[in-house]
Amino acid sequence: MIQLNNIEKYYENGAIKTFVLRQLNLEIQEGEFVSIMGPSGAGKSTLLHILGMLDTPSGGEYHFYDQPVHQLNERQTTELHRDHIGFVFQSYHLIDELTVAENLETPLLYQKVKSNERKGRIAEMLDRFNIVAKKGLFPNQLSGGQQQLIGIARALITNPKLILADEPTGNLNSAEGERIMTHFKHLNAEGVSIIQCTHSEKNAAYGSRIINLVDGWVDADERTSS
Amino acid sequence: MLKNYITIALRNLTRHLGYSFINIIGLTVGMACCVLIGLFIQDEFKVDGFHTKSDRIYRLLRETRLDDGNTDMGYGTSGAAGPALKRDYPEIETVVRYMSWGGIWTKHEDKRFNQQFCLTDPDFLSVFDFELISGNRETALSQPLAVIITQSTAQRFFGDQNPIGKTLSVDDRYMGGDYIITGVLKDIPQQSTLQFDILCATVNTFWTRSVFENWQPNSVWRPANNYILLREGANIKSLEQQMPKFMAQYMGEEILEKNTYFLQPFKRIYLYSKADYDIPFYSDITQIYSFATIGLFILIIACINFTNLATARSARRAREVGLRKVVGAYRSQLIRQFLGESFLLAILAALLALIAVYFSLPNLNDFVEKQIELSGSTLYFTLGSLLTLTLFVGGLAGIYPALFLSNFNPARVLKGTLAAGVRSGRLREVLVVFQFAISAFLIASTYTVYQQLEYVRSKNLGFNKDQIILTNIFSTDRLLNDRYLNIKNEFLQHPNILKASASHSSMGYGGQLDRVFPEGKANEEWKMRVLGVDESFLDTYDIELIAGRNFSLNIATDSTQAFLLNETAVKRLGWKEPLGKKFEWNPEVHGSNGRIVGIVKDFHNRSLHEEIQPVAMAMWQPKFNVLSLKVKGQNTEETIAYIGQVWKRHIPEKAFEYRFLDEQLNDYYQSEQRMGALINIFSGLAIIVASLGLFGLASFTAEVRTKEIGIRKTLGATVPNIVLLLSREFIILVMIANLIAFPLAYWAMQEWLNSFIYRIEIGILIFVVSGIITFTIALLTVSTQAIKAALTNPIDALRYE
Structure with a gap:
């Protein structure tokens, strides 16, 4: 599904190049649940953003299915990630001015889904995550765990093939975190590929593969028993 | 999708009320000012445009080149020119003469009113479209001794009765007689330069015939105006080229040498004369330009507020932008969303502006003495311009923020690294400078206008205008002229009336321009303003005599043979020893034995729009019209009551009228003062809108830098340190703005002042003042925000992040 060849990312500050990712090669198959680990500043988030086409690499090739992402323009990559990828963030990133239901609706609007179908899918998501009662509330009226649930629901509502999660439990207490990870586990079982960044060994263990990133290099890449 | 956008926009609007308030109020004020100024300008351009033939009407002008090198352009032309033009040039359909005779007393039975009387030709109503309510348009004016009157005049004299066929008695030396009413006109619209109450086409006295039928090539006083109606398709240029020939044919080559006829388009009379x-x-087209400029300035300032606040606020919206991109928004969709938001704001502002215009229009009308109503074309204009402004403002002010916001890189925004980066935008700095440059320009200009008007108001006129009451007692009853000394004495009985003087005309009008014959200048044509005065004129007005003597009642020949000159006249004549020189004027009355007996210091007998010209003074008892009374400052009401009693004793049948000289002189500057005040108001609004914007900007800067402030405070920064830190940037910007504005303001004001003969010098003070004002405004608005930020607890500030 994902094929990275010699991906580089650096920031230029005057004559000095600061590398975040160096000569990264990576292949991820459909259906995998990958955890990316590593110390702060190892390039985890950057890698995730590049995979999600929110950021462009400074060099190298990126194939998503058969598409050469590095050769596409902004409009094409937007289409690609819109239709295939869902994002979950550490700080949830819900739109404060919109209610729960409206937040869920936003991705569907950009996919030009018809009104009736939108309502159906929102209802389905609310139901699935058991948050029907919260649909009229604004994000700041919810706890962190609840917000993250909405975040996941929003990522799933477009039926993506891939979920990218950047420290999804980083701001949550352990009970909330566990619930979220369980959700991911179920999703993966249903066939959704998941790539998450995490600091937590415990959370990483939910996945089927752990990639250790150090200073922009892949330091270790191993499959877990689970 | 649209619903989603509107939801977001409205929630943003209500959640950040302060920001929305600044934006909407700024835009509302800007739009309302633009529309009001637009309505005013539209009304100015409408003047005289309501006549269907107005494009084909021209007014004859005569330029006279005087011996002293000056030229004099007059719209009074020979009464005989009209019929001759009509006869000689087939491209002319007709010519109507029009002579405004001012207010004269008119009577019907026991009702008397002072009415504006005009003499014209029977064709008048076929050239001009004034609406006739009753009477026959073709014949109303052509019957002998017929007059048509306006609706108000009819109402005044006859109430609801039908005035047709009734008689009006006009009491006037020249126009007097009994006239029959043959028509009633709808009231003359205020958008007309031709204004009258009574219109008459009967030339019945010897005097009116001489004005209307003679060429009088040399006469300086030509009260008739000739309005020429061209045939359709006729060429005005070729007609104007034939005017020299025409002039020579009827008035001789000698006149042609010093005079030229011009044809002025009727529709340009009001604004372009x-x-x-x-x-x-x-009115003057340059005033229109000034207003248009100010209106545009206010709008630009409001737009800049909008753009600046939107980009400054971008940190807050950045996350939303990133998110929308994450869930699949194209950049174009985001641009559309933000443009939509700015349009929403613009529409809200336009609606508020409409309300503001509706409620402030009566005030504007009072102020500029117009009767603009929101109906028909003005309503369409208002709605149309608000729509245009909405599109303009929504698009112009919204496009940059939309492009700016939609361009955020989602990965960076969501990581939270962009917030600090949007703190200082170069464009925003440029816009703030631009805004404050406009403000500084307006302040410097307003201040200059104020200074100039104040200068005019307080300028030493060379005579004392205070506490002088004017009354037209002699022109109201001619028979009192011969007894002017007795009349004066009657007034002087009262202890509060200190001095009294009879004269032909009052100060300001300044005498009649007429031909004079000074000694040794027989071959030259000399014209001077001649003031007909009595022996106490100099004393009443405190005019200084610098050589010779004043007129004296003890010297019998003074009444016809003595002349006083002002300094300018002596200088122009080049006389070293002016006293005793021969001087002739109006030989039929004054004979040929005139002598100069005294010289007076220059004084402003005309308004300050004109330079002091040569003036001669003569005793001219038969033409006394005005009585000037110098009164004590106390008990003015009692004094006026006494003057009224004396008037009543002599002229019981006519109402007593009086004016204070200083008020009357002020009329000459009224339009400037009104315009000055209007410019003040609109400039003030512009500056308020600009400071609103700065206030908003400063509060966002403080907000974005909360963390920095917190860190600095934990490191030991004092409140003044922080205030300085936050204010410094703006202070520098305002300083640059002032430096840009000063030369522009200097140039513009110099241009404006050039239209005044007597004017102030633009000193450094004007710039010091506008500099201080802009700095104060900027400091006040910025520092309140800075102080607020500086006073917050550093831990709160840090926790905020």
């Missing part, structure tokens, strides 16, 4: 022919008239 000054610009085209240097005739000071009702």
Whole structure:
């Protein structure tokens, strides 16, 4: 599904190049649940953003299915990630001015889904995550765990093939975190590929593969028993 | 999708009320000012446009080149020119003469009113479209001794009765007689330069015939105006080229040498008389330009507020932008969303502006003495311009923020690294400078205008205008002229009436321009303003005599043979020893034995729009019209009551009328003062809108830098340190703005002042003042925000992040 060849990312500050990712090669198959680990500043988030086409690499090739992402323009990559990828963030990133239901609706609007179908899918998501009662509330009226649930629901509502999660439990207490990870586990079982960044060994263990990133290099890449 | 956008926009609007308030109020004020100024300008351009033939009507002008090198452009032309033009040039459909005779007393049975009387030709109503309510348009004016009157005049004299066929008695030396009413006109619209109550086409006295039927090539006083109606398709240029020939044919080559006829388009009379022919008239196109500029300035300032606040606020919206991109928004969709938001704001502002215009229009009308109503074309204009402004503002002010916001890189925004980066935008700095440059320009200009008007108001006129009451007792009853000394004495009985003087005309009008014959200048044509005065004129007005003597009642020949000159006259004549020189004027009355007996210091007998010209003074008892009374400052009401009693004793049948001289002189500057005040108001609004914007900007800067402030405070920064830190940037910007504005303001004001003969010098003070004002405004608005930020607890500030 994902094929990275010699991906580089650096920031230029005057004559000095600061590398975040160096000569990264990576292949991820459909259906995998990958955890990316590593110390702060190892390039985890950057890698995730590049995979999600929110950021462009400074060099190298990126194939998503058969598409050469590095050769596409902004409009094409937007289409690609819109239709295939869902994002979950550490700080949830819900739109404060919109209610729960409206937040869920936003991705569907950009996919030009018809009104009736939108309502159906929102209802389905609310139901699935058991948050029907919260649909009229604004994000700041919810706890962190609840917000993250909405975040996941929003990522799933477009039926993506891939979920990218950047420290999804980083701001949550352990009970909330566990619930979220369980959700991911179920999703993966249903066939959704998941790539998450995490600091937590415990959370990483939910996945089927752990990639250790150090200073922009892949330091270790191993499959877990689970 | 649209619903989603509107939801977001409205929630943003209500959640950040302060920001929305600044934006909407700024835009509302900007739009309302633009529309009001637009309505005013539209109304100015409408003047005289309501006649269907107005494009084919021209007014004959005569330029006279005087011996002293000056030229004099007059719209009074020979009464005989009209019929001759009509006869000689087939491209002319007709010519109507029009002579405004001012207010004269008119009577029907026991009702008397002072009415504006005009003499014209029977064709008048076929050239001009004034609406006739009753009477026959073709014949109303052509019957002998017929008059048509306006609706108000009819109402005044006859109430609801039908005035047709009734008689009006006009009491006037020249126009007097009994006239029969043959028509009633709808009231003359205020958008007309031709204004009258009574219109008459009967030339019945010897005097009116001489004005209307003679060429009088040399006469300086030509009260008739000739309005020429061209045939359709006729060429005005070729007609104007034939005017020299025409002039020579009827008035001789000698006149042609010093005079030229011009044909002025009727529709340009109101606004362009000054610009085209240097005739000071009702209004002036340059004023229109000034207003348009100010309106545009206010709008630009409001738009800049909008753009600046939107980009400054971008940190807050950045996350939303990133998110929308994450869930699949194209950049174009985001641009559309933000443009939509700015349009929403613009529409809200336009609606508020409509309300503001509706409620402030009566005030504007009072102020500029217009009767603009929101109906028909003005309503369409208002709605149309608000729509245009909405599109303009929504698009112009919204496009940059939309492009700016939609361009955020989602990965960076969501990581939270962009917030600090949007703190200082170069464009925003440029816009703030631009805004404050406009403000500084307006302040410097307003201040200059104020200073100039104040200068005019307080300028030493060379005579004392205070506490002088004017009354037209002699022109109201001619028979009192012969007894003017007795009349004066009757007034002087009262202890509060200190001095009294009879004269032909009052100060300001300044005497009649007439031909004079000074000694040794027989071959030259000399014209001077001649003031007909009595022996106590100099004393009443405190005019200084610098050589010779004043008129004296003890010297019998003074009444016809003595003349006083002002300094300018002596200088122009080049006389070293002016006293005793021969001087002739109006030989039929004054004979040929005139002598100069005294010289007076120059004084402003005309308004300050004109330079002091040569003036001669003569005792001219038969033409006394005005009585000037110098009164004590106390008990003015009692004094006026006494003057009224004396008037009543002599003229019981006519109402007593009086004016204070200083008020009357002020009329000459009224339009400037009104315009000055209007410019003040609009400039003030512009500056308020600009400071609103700065206030908003400062509060966002403080907000974005909360963390920095917190860190600095934990490191030991004091409140003044922080305030300085936050204010410094703006202070520098305002300083640059001032530096840009000063030369522009200097240039513009110099241009404006050039239209005044007597004017102030633009000193450094004007710039010091506008500098201080802009700095104060900027400091006040910025520092309140800075102080607020500086006073917050550092831990709160840090926790905020």
